[in-house]
Amino acid sequence: MAFYKISAFSRLGQVSVKALRLYDQRGLLTPARVDPETSYRYYKVEQLHRLHRILALKAMGLSLEQIGQLLNDNLSPEQMQAMLKVKQAELKQQLVEGQRRLQTITAHLKHVKEEHTMPNYDVILKAVEPVSHVLSIRETIPAYTAVGTLLTELVDHLAQQQAQPQGPAASIWHDIEYKEQDVDAEAIIVVSNAVTGTDRIQIKTLPALEQVAAVIHRGPYSTLNQAYGAIIHWIEESGFQVTGPNREIYLQGGAEQDNVNYVTELQFPVAKVVA
């Protein structure tokens, strides 16, 4: 019977006045009466029911627009189900995301506590696009460092064809476990479409990687093992698992062994361990 003015109603419903005005504007909760002269909004107690429904849906994470659809466009039960299911999947996804955030920050915190500095290596997760038209040699070589000769071979091949590399050189290590010798290695250089291969030197496309853990290393190759240590540690600690050969990208590099300005990116394809 009685009409409530907006602030009285907002107290009843524990919502801010500003929110009520917004819900009115978006068509979620129109006041029972609006004075045409003064534009004052007057609500009835019965509307608390609707307000509660709005708040309940909001507490599930639905947007005002979605709530409007549910409340106004009176959908079929199937449509409601579909909508809620989509949202449910979204929420599950967000939970996983949140757990990852928490794990990452906890690891960082631990590092700061123990070492009193931020970690030297920042591992990030990302996706890697496929890379088309790369020159590749794959071979079992006696030791990691020998990949240099494979790369020189590629560079020489390029020089013969008067072509330039189109991107940084890289190598791919196909052994999943760590090996000191007889390493299954692949040397890579991105080239333009015009370049041709040979029996030994193939033209191929590097597959995309859905999710990699990546780290940037600055300094000579002799200290790369620190970066490897950090990334492997991170992967284990974060509940991931290596799912394929890892890549080493020489963003800034060359033939010298000890250049402190070299920059290398390490990429390990990973997936969440299913517990």
Place this chain on the structure above:
Amino acid sequence: MAFYKISAFSRLGQVSVKALRLYDQRGLLTPARVDPETSYRYYKVEQLHRLHRILALKAMGLSLEQIGQLLNDNLSPEQMQAMLKVKQAELKQQLVEGQRRLQTITAHLKHVKEEHTMPNYDVILKAVEPVSHVLSIRETIPAYTAVGTLLTELVDHLAQQQAQPQGPAASIWHDIEYKEQDVDAEAIIVVSNAVTGTDRIQIKTLPALEQVAAVIHRGPYSTLNQAYGAIIHWIEESGFQVTGPNREIYLQGGAEQDNVNYVTELQFPVAKVVA
């Protein structure tokens, strides 16, 4: 050595150009060189390291401003720790929130599947402020419905003092378990400061409730049990526990038993069950 233009660098770092410009503007990642004539931004590979750190911190949920503090205002390890701890607590909180959302939506989804409608009662969680200056009678009464006589007693007392109620009437049920008879009940009416009490009728302040599950019932008191059923069910299903006496607020009510326009709010103080 080589400088990269913004889009080349953005490809290296897997970040959008727009983001790089933003990071520049916010002082997170200033290009190695900016041409003073053209304002072109030129980056060096070494800066990937810093970019990775930014992305890593972002992946933990820190805001750009916080990242800026961590990177630029070189804080003491203690300050870093404090900052990360705050964020960690925030993330934990968000996780709990997310789990609640998910539970709620799952319950709704189940209801839609089984009944092909949205639930009739929308339970929401909220905080309740303390209510000062209320008139109260507490007594053991033979049955729920007898609370009406207590309320009439309060209303009569008000009338004697020529005063008006300042808000809706309510009752509080102090028995935590369900009882059919000999119920420990309290009748409540909010009044202005001027009103005085008696031996039997006390003036008191209702305590705040940190977290209540609340539901709005529309219809006669005889159907209130449906609302009770719904809210109790919700509380159990959502992993909460009733922690105190529940309140019944007669937002729109009166002495008749069967008025379909009555509106009543039920409030149960709750807390998350510690598993």
Place this chain on the structure above:
DNA sequence: TAAACACCCTGCCCTAAGGGCAGAGTCAAG
């Protein structure tokens, strides 16, 4: 050498759900 094309710059408007404020009008009590 000029045009074509790819790239870069700044600046403006947009997002979701309101919060804060200004200026003007309205309601209820004394």
Place this chain on the structure above:
DNA sequence: CTTGACTCTGCCCTTAGGGCAGGGTGTTTA
């Protein structure tokens, strides 16, 4: 009739960029 408490609309603000317009650059090709 005045005062104080409310209410109205309208504008700007928040995050982390996305999208676009208009104008300037850099490199390559005819």
